[in-house]
Amino acid sequence: MTYLKEIERAIKKANRVKNKAIADELKKYKKEYKLKIKKLQSLIDAQPPGGPRKLNALFRQIEKEMLALSNKLSTSAQVLIRKSTRQAVLDVQASIRATGGRLKGNYTAGMSPAVFERVWKAAMDKVIRGVDGVTLSERIWEIHEGTYKTLRKMIADGYAEGLYPGEIQRNLRAFLYLPDVDMRKTYWKEYFKKYPPGRGVYRSAYKNTERVLRTEVTRAYRESTAEYAKAKAWVKGIKWHRTAGAEECDECDEYERSDMYGLGEGVYPPDGVPVSHPNCFCYLTIEPIEDALEFPE
Ligand SMILES: [Zn+2]
Numbered sequence: 612m613t614y615l616k617e618i619e620r621a622i623k624k625a626n627r628v629k630n631k632a633i634a635d636e637l638k639k640y641k642k643e644y645k646l647k648i649k650k651l652q653s654l655i656d657a658q659p660p661g662g663p664r665k666l667n668a669l670f671r672q673i674e675k676e677m678l679a680l681s682n683k684l685s686t687s688a689q690v691l692i693r694k695s696t697r698q699a700v701l702d703v704q705a706s707i708r709a710t711g712g713r714l715k716g717n718y719t720a721g722m723s724p725a726v727f728e729r730v731w732k733a734a735m736d737k738v739i740r741g742v743d744g745v746t747l748s749e750r751i752w753e754i755h756e757g758t759y760k761t762l763r764k765m766i767a768d769g770y771a772e773g774l775y776p777g778e779i780q781r782n783l784r785a786f787l788y789l790p791d792v793d794m795r796k797t798y799w800k801e802y803f804k805k806y807p808p809g810r811g812v813y814r815s816a817y818k819n820t821e822r823v824l825r826t827e828v829t830r831a832y833r834e835s836t837a838e839y840a841k842a843k844a845w846v847k848g849i850k851w852h853r854t855a856g857a858e859e860c861d862e863c864d865e866y867e868r869s870d871m872y873g874l875g876e877g878v879y880p881p882d883g884v885p886v887s888h889p890n891c892f893c894y895l896t897i898e899p900i901e902d903a904l905e906f907p908e
Pocket of ligand 1: 853859860863887890891892893
């Protein structure tokens with residue numbers, strides 16, 4: 612197996628670990644959404660027949676609940692980003708080590724504890740701060756604030772139209788979580804025409820949060836690889852890879868193929884890694900400079 616193939620194999624293994632971490636995190640979110648739906652439904656149950664006398668009092672309670680949910684998820688997401696960036700630097704190091712010490716004399720895979728801390732924290736800061744100045748927690752609140760606003764309209768309309776509390780509760784659940792909604796059914800088609808879910812193609816708050824989480828954790832891995840590369844004199848650049856079968860990444864073909872810096876196909880300097888689309892599953896590997904290897908291929 613060639614040097615670069617070995618690196619790639621190790622990174623792919625790390626990728627599977629990353630996907631497991633995302634799946635575990637999402638399990639927590641699912642639980643939180645379900646609890647919150649129950650809580651909001653109980654608020655509807657507590658209203659007098661025919662609807663609340665003061666809608667605003669109900670709305671304030673709902674907003675408080677949505678804010679608490681958002682804060683909880685966003686704290687949890689930040690912990691995961693912290694773990695992921697740290698883990699990603701370890702994974703990159705391990706992938707280089709797995710190649711059997713073929714780096715020349717002064718070139719090493721590892722780094723001092725101080726440099727290690729600096730490297731993963733730099734990556735974490737970048738992800739939490741956000742590319743466009745919108746922080747991770749703002750991004751998550753945006754979803755829940757948008758959901759809250761639409762919930763408010765949905766509930767007000769529901770009472771005005773004389774819906775049963777059970778119907779309002781069902782709508783509320785769909786808007787937050789969409790458990791087993793069949794989108795082909797006219798009811799839900801009409802429903803979402805009336806209450807558009809806001810930015811993004813997904814239909815529920817949970818789905819939108821899931822998308823943000825996947826996007827940011829994957830980015831955390833890429834940023835960590837880039838920060839690692841910056842700390843290493845023997846790195847030529849980082850190479851972009853598409854995950855086989857990820858349809859979302861059609862546009863990333865371009866990143867994988869283009870040679871914008873004359874470093875090779877899909878190879879970028881650590882500061883020039885493309886920022887891609889939401890739900891991008893691409894990953895990076897390290898490309899050493901030509902004379903970095905003791906036994907070049
Ligand atoms: Zn991609």
